[in-house]
Amino acid sequence: MKTWALIVDTWREALARYTLLGFLAVSSLFLLVLTFALNLDIVDGALAAGTLFGKAFEVPGKGPAIATVVATGQSVFAAMLYVLGVFLAVFATGSQVPNLQHRGTVDLYVTRPISRTHLLLGRFLGAVTLVTANLLFLCGGVFVIISAKTHVWNPRFLVAIAPILLVFLSFLGFMYLIGVATSSTPLSIMLPYALYLLSVPLAAHDRIAAAMDSRLGAGAVQVLYWILPKTAEIGRDLTGYVLGKTTPAALPLATTAAFGAVCLGAAVVAFNRKNF
């Protein structure tokens, strides 16, 4: 019941602050554009001609198999949603903890007969349900539109929602830690973005480390790589998987999840030790 109350509270807050509405509006716009912009003519299971944003294109000779075209398109969308979805979700949930810790508000929550751990994790769960619902709407919508137009059903695109969600959860854990420590919404949004940007080039950690002069610096790069979320690798695996080429490697997923879990754990510990 208490957990339910916290989830409802998260949704109500998102609704009142128009974050939910904003998210749905952006997603719907995206889906609408997709619906009207994409038109494909399929002859004998192969792409013959189509229009994208009103521009007609012809495919000379015997075009590529439509299934390949769809998978390629979907992998591009998956990469887009991977970046856009995580950024939108971070933006939508960044004020959660700072708002909870507001002077005069936190007193009301924390003095109820509920443990601080339960309180923070309940809100976390609320954010997870919120973002999952939004991602399902966005990715599910893209999937339905593309599939309906091409009659090619590629379930791998739907499965791709899972790693997107996992990366977001990892960042959400980090965001909770920042939120508990600083009570600042701008920092809770900007630092995850900074982390995202920092983590991308670390995919080339071996080359960077090799180019470093000092062993210490090289070691630091390697350590950072292993600690931080592996956004680039997961993104690459994601598109490869939608294309039907590869299965995602487990290690990047596991270490990314571990990063989020450790951050969330630290946030819970810090929240429990805090004086309000």
Next chain:
Amino acid sequence: MVSRDVPAQGAGRSRGPAGSPENKAIAADVYAGVDTDAAAIAVSGLGKEYRHGRRRLRALDGVNLAVGRGEVFGLLGANGAGKTTLVKVLLGLARPTSGEVRVRGRDPRRAAARRRIGYLPEGHRFPGYLTGEAALRLFGRLAGVAEGTLDQRIPELLDLVGLAGRGGDRMGRYSKGMTQRLGLAGALLDEPEILFLDEPTDGVDPVGRRRIRDVLLATRRRGTTIFINSHLLSEVERTCDRVAILHQGRVVREGTVADLTTPALRYRVRLGEGQSAAPERLAGEGLAVVSGNGSLEVEVADLAALNRLVDRLRADHLLIAEVSPLRAALEDVFIEVLEGEARAAGVSDHGPLTTDHDPGGGR
């Protein structure tokens, strides 16, 4: 003021600086025998330091207190005395630097120990996106109150605090007084055994104050222990059985309102109409005559001295119409105590005392 039996524990009056060795001995004596399981609230040797950059600020310094079940206790003090800090420690919001607190015999930092405890924080702010009703439901659910009970209790509470019909409005649109009354309703949601109120009538108009006071009196009749923080002395005087005065983190005076407001032994002796006593006749006995005009205000060393005075008046064949103890307003006591503290500290490092005369809140 309804007179009630004050539990023996903690009723000891601590005069003089709380930090003095003799006072600590008294405290140890008084609290050693306290059955902390029986007391609603027990505080012993409580210290709390805040860090302001490098400087340490001692918000609480060796506080000892005990509040019995069903008692209405008032904590008085100027702004910055440490009242809010003490309540925060009592609710597990802040951790003590030293000493310990027990609420119904348990550590309030444990979630289960906060069951059936109501709290109206100072300057509280409900999430502005909630309506009054939704806020009560949320915090009722977090307190573990059953859904059916909430359905029934929320309208009752809204009615009790005078917000019937306004429960559907967003809290962002509530006035200060409405917010405060909704906060009180929130504090009463799970039928608290102990109710903590931090400046409950701060910023509330006289009508709202009256309402809050009525709710408190009704709550107290149900046997709820009430702990009120206030710098509004007349409020406390009307509601509390017992008070403590907190000054710079130390309890400098504690006792029943009646005790505190009855200074040593001052009496008014009113004579029959048209009669008067020669002041020098009385002063000769070592009795200070404070004032006259048909009545005398006298300060006597003990009851025997008072009776010698009466004998003397009777020997002069004067008729006595009334002998009654004189009470000071709590505010006078408060100012007197704090001025005494300032003198004891050598120089006063405290600005002008802020007290509230409660212009419109009269009964």
